[in-house]
Amino acid sequence: MATAAPHHTARAQADGQDEAAHAAAYEAVFDAAVAADERIEPRDWMPDAYRSTLVRQIAQHAHSEIIGMQPEANWITRAPSLRRKAILMAKVQDEAGHGLYLYSAAETLGTGRDELLDKLHTGRQKYSSIFNYPTLTWADVGAIGWLVDGAAITNQVPLCRCSYGPYARAMVRICKEESFHQRQGYELLLALSRGTPEQHEMAQDAVNRWWWPSLMMFGPPDDESSHSAQSMAWKIKRHSNDELRQRFVDICVPQAESLGLTLPDPDLVWNEERGHHDFGAIDWTEFREVLKGNGPCNEQRITQRRRAHDEGAWVREAAAAYAEKQATRAEPPAGHTDQQSNGTGSPQGDEPAGTADEHAEARA
Amino acid sequence: MTASTSETATAAALALGDDALVLSHRLGEWAGHAPVLEEEVALANIALDLLGQARILLSMAGDEDELAYLREERAFRNLQLVEQPNGDFAHTIARQLYFSTYQRLLYTQLAEGTGPFAPLAAKAVKEVEYHQDHAEQWTLRLGDGTDLSHERMRRATEALWRFTGEMFQPVEGVDVDREGMRAAWLESVGDVLRRATLALPEGPASGAWRAGAGRQGLHTESFGRMLAEMQHLHRSHPGATW
Numbered sequence: 336m337a338t339a340a341p342h343h344t345a346r347a348q349a350d351g352q353d354e355a356a357h358a359a360a361y362e363a364v365f366d367a368a369v370a371a372d373e374r375i376e377p378r379d380w381m382p383d384a385y386r387s388t389l390v391r392q393i394a395q396h397a398h399s400e401i402i403g404m405q406p407e408a409n410w411i412t413r414a415p416s417l418r419r420k421a422i423l424m425a426k427v428q429d430e431a432g433h434g435l436y437l438y439s440a441a442e443t444l445g446t447g448r449d450e451l452l453d454k455l456h457t458g459r460q461k462y463s464s465i466f467n468y469p470t471l472t473w474a475d476v477g478a479i480g481w482l483v484d485g486a487a488i489t490n491q492v493p494l495c496r497c498s499y500g501p502y503a504r505a506m507v508r509i510c511k512e513e514s515f516h517q518r519q520g521y522e523l524l525l526a527l528s529r530g531t532p533e534q535h536e537m538a539q540d541a542v543n544r545w546w547w548p549s550l551m552m553f554g555p556p557d558d559e560s561s562h563s564a565q566s567m568a569w570k571i572k573r574h575s576n577d578e579l580r581q582r583f584v585d586i587c588v589p590q591a592e593s594l595g596l597t598l599p600d601p602d603l604v605w606n607e608e609r610g611h612h613d614f615g616a617i618d619w620t621e622f623r624e625v626l627k628g629n630g631p632c633n634e635q636r637i638t639q640r641r642r643a644h645d646e647g648a649w650v651r652e653a654a655a656a657y658a659e660k661q662a663t664r665a666e667p668p669a670g671h672t673d674q675q676s677n678g679t680g681s682p683q684g685d686e687p688a689g690t691a692d693e694h695a696e697a698r699a
Numbered sequence: 700m701t702a703s704t705s706e707t708a709t710a711a712a713l714a715l716g717d718d719a720l721v722l723s724h725r726l727g728e729w730a731g732h733a734p735v736l737e738e739e740v741a742l743a744n745i746a747l748d749l750l751g752q753a754r755i756l757l758s759m760a761g762d763e764d765e766l767a768y769l770r771e772e773r774a775f776r777n778l779q780l781v782e783q784p785n786g787d788f789a790h791t792i793a794r795q796l797y798f799s800t801y802q803r804l805l806y807t808q809l810a811e812g813t814g815p816f817a818p819l820a821a822k823a824v825k826e827v828e829y830h831q832d833h834a835e836q837w838t839l840r841l842g843d844g845t846d847l848s849h850e851r852m853r854r855a856t857e858a859l860w861r862f863t864g865e866m867f868q869p870v871e872g873v874d875v876d877r878e879g880m881r882a883a884w885l886e887s888v889g890d891v892l893r894r895a896t897l898a899l900p901e902g903p904a905s906g907a908w909r910a911g912a913g914r915q916g917l918h919t920e921s922f923g924r925m926l927a928e929m930q931h932l933h934r935s936h937p938g939a940t941w
Contacts, residue, residue, distance in 0.1 A: 401736065408730035415933045416764050416941040417720075417757075420727070421750050427730050428743035434736055448736075473932055523941075531939050639731065647734020649851070650788045653844025654735075660843060 369570055374500035377443040385569055388562065389499050390444050391460070392571065394451045397437035398462035400430045402455075402636050406470040407479060415473060422519050423476060429512045436505040443501045456641050464622065465552050467630030474527055474534075474541035480520015481594075482542070482549040482587070488513045489583045490553065493573035521590065528595045535595075542591070543599045550614075551622045553580040584612050708815055709760045710776070711872030714914055715805075715816065716756030717777035720767060721922075722798060723749035724929055725785055734788050741833055745795070748826040755819050768933035772923050773916040780862035782913070782922040786855065789841055789848070793855035795834035800887050801866045801880070803827045808875040816873070835891050842895025849896065856892065857900045864905030865912045 361380040368375060375381055404427050411427065414420035438448040454460040465483055470476065491513065494506040527538035554560055554576040566572035574582075584603075591598050602615035624630070726746035733739040757763040780798055785791045806827055809820035841852040867881040889899045906912070933941075 401739075404731045404739070411727045411730050412724065412928050413932045415768075415936070415939075417750065417754050417767055419941055421747060421754070424727055424730070424743055424747055424750065428740055428747065431736055431739035431743065435740065438736070526941055530941075531936060533936060534939055643732045643734070646732075647788065649845070649847050650734035650738075650841070653848030654840045656844045656848075657840040 369498050372496075372498075372570070374503065375498050376500045384565070385571075386444050388566060388569070389502065389571060390441055390446045390451075392566075393437055393441045393444075393502055394446070394454070394460050395462060397434050397441065397451065398455045398460060399466065400434040400437060402462040402466045402640060404430045405636055405639060406466055406468070406632075407476060409470050410473060410476050413473070414476075419523070426480070426516050426519065429516070433505075433509050433512070436508065440499075440501040440505045452644065456637070456644060458628075458637070461626075462636075463552060464625045464630060465548050466636060467625050467633045468544070468548050469631050471544075472537050472541060474524065474537040475545070477520045477523035477527060477538065478541035478545040480516050480518075481524055481590070482520075482545045483552070484513050484517040484520060485587065486549045486552040486583050488517055489579050489586070493579075496570075496573060498570035521594070524594055524596065538594075539596050542596050546599050547617065547621075548625075550580055550584070550617055551619075553577070553583065555619065555622070581611050584614050588612050707872040711816075711870055712756045712759040713766070714776040714870050715873065716753050716760060716766075717775050718781050718798075718802075719749040719756060720753035721775070721777045721925075722781035722794075723747075723753060724925065725781065725783075725794075726791075728785055729791070738788075742791075745830050745833065748823070748830065752819065752823050752826075756816075759815065764933065768930045772918055772926055775913070775916060775918065775922070775926070777913050777918075778862070778865050779913040779919055779922075780859065780865065782918055782925065783859060783862065784921050786858075787851060788837075789851040789855040790858065792834055792837045792841060793852065793859050795830065796838050796856075796888060796891060797859060797863050797866075799827055799830035799834050800884055800891075803831050804880045804883050804887075805873075805875060808880070809873070812874060814874055838891050838895045838897075842892070842897045852895065853897055856897060857902065860900035860902055860904060861906055864903070865914070868912075868914060870914060 362382065365375065365379070365381055365385075368379070375385075407423060407430075408427050411420065411423055414423050438451060441451060442448065451460065455462065465486075470479070488510060491506055491510050495503055495510060497503045497506065524538050524542070527534040529535075557563065557575045557577045560576050563572060563575060567575070587598065588603065588605075600615045602613065604613050606613045625633070628634075723746045726742050726749070729742045729746075730739065733742055753767075754763050757766045760766060778798075780794060783790070783794060803824060806820040806824040809816045810824050811817075838852065841848040843849070866884070867877045869877055885899065892899055
């Protein structure tokens with residue numbers, strides 16, 4: 336990237352100066368790059384707080400992808416047609432893939448997947464609270480696609496321009512797939528809405544249950560959002576929670592009309608003056624309760640995640656043991672450190688990205 | 700085409716289609732439960748390939764959804780091997796190794812022929828080569844990994860062994876050299892197991908109950924519950940479209 340050279344130049348120029356001058360010189364280059372809408376790349380200098388904010392945000396996003404597989408996987412074995420089953424399986428698979436890109440993006444900041452998963456499993460990092468609601472009927476699969484993925488896209492499209500390069504690039508690919516998910520959810524609901532009276536009722540019930548939690552996905556109101564201001568300054572975040580929430584409501588209202596379904600908010604009305612829809616008050620008490628762990632599925636989601644991880648430990652250990660045996664058997668000539676030659680890669684993927692480069696650098 | 704050849708072709712499509720449908724369903728049960736994130740992607744990938752094959756094959760026999768959702772257990776023609784519950788990861792991998800090796804040999808022969816399954820087989824054989832490679836790599840890792848994984852892989856290969864003989868029973872309308880396939884299968888699976896520090900199990904490759912097996916619509920007990928789950932929603936809304 337264009338920004339890498341000036342950063343390194345700054346690093347070289349800063350050599351020999353005292354610690355504070357170093358930091359100031361690096362920070363000036365970083366600030367200028369962010370101000371010029373350039374991308375910050377893994378090897379560029381960045382403030383510690385920028386790094387930790389990104390790790391927290393990317394990890395939470397990655398965790399949301401893998402926890403988010405659960406409510407939808409709940410319906411794979413009961414999907415009512417083979418076409419729907421194929422679409423749903425592909426969607427849940429995409430989410431696992433998104434988890435992989437995002438954990439890799441976090442690894443470029445020096446935090447490995449194992450550490451992040453451990454934080455998820457021990458409750459030290461969060462995932463999107465929306466996945467603490469249950470999928471009770473088939474229509475919930477549609478409502479998640481239309482509303483939850485729709486809200487996620489509204490949140491995530493601006494992240495394609497996020498200042499951190501690997502995250503921005505991961506988001507470009509993720510948003511393309513999410514937009515497909517959103518369309519399939521809408522199409523699923525449309526089929527139900529236009530189907531039998533029972534199917535229509537199923538669709539309406541799902542929208543009734545998912546609408547408000549979807550609005551909560553944008554986070555607390557702007558005046559209560561603790562991380563927003565700094566993240567906006569760093570261009571990790573591009574729009575405020577309330578702006579994005581309003582944008583989402585404005586998108587959903589005409590779509591609900593086309594679906595022949597109603598949104599469960601008596602206060603929802605077009606405001607000519609503002610050029611936006613007004614909507615009712617959000618129950619933030621519920622939001623905080625679910626966030627605290629008292630949602631309908633918090634316990635279930637994290638228990639299943641931990642169980643899958645714990646029950647899979649012997650498999651990951653076997654893969655590591657086998658890879659080690661293969662490396663020993665290959666008996667590489669002295670100085671040869673390429674451990675990927677057995678062709679199996681690292682099935683756990685727990686080796687931080689960039690390790691090979693660091694080795695190369697260490698040897699150079 | 701005479702009525703009887705048409706019936707034969709339909710029955711053959713059902714046999715091959717049900718294998719793919721049922722194994723795809725079992726693999727789909729792993730979603731959210733896999734031992735590592737890469738396997739969430741891999742198992743779903745294999746399940747999707749098999750579901751794609753199943754949809755083509757069932758459509759050759761009739762309406763795919765009517766066939767998948769409205770038949771009773773006794774009308775399914777899949778091998779008992781593919782309906783076996785996932786068990787631990789070693790059982791899933793042993794089932795994959797046995798079935799994907801068989802399916803690769805089957806599709807390779809069908810692709811070379813001129814029968815109704817040649818176009819599908821030509822396309823699917825590429826998918827199945829990946830399935831077999833995936834199963835082989837994991838058999839090696841588990842068999843030659845830790846003491847615990849070795850023991851679990853050994854138990855899995857033995858537990859599923861008695862369902863393997865059925866793969867080489869003739870199926871009318873599927874014109875392949877079954878004996879040649881059996882020999883090639885034993886060689887291929889035997890080679891993978893040896894490299895995984897395991898051996899071909901010694902027990903009988905089919906059950907003692909000779910009344911028939913999956914191809915005659917006789918299944919194992921867990922299959923009924925699998926179908927109950929799979930068919931419940933579709934059957935609850937007769938005539939609805941989804």
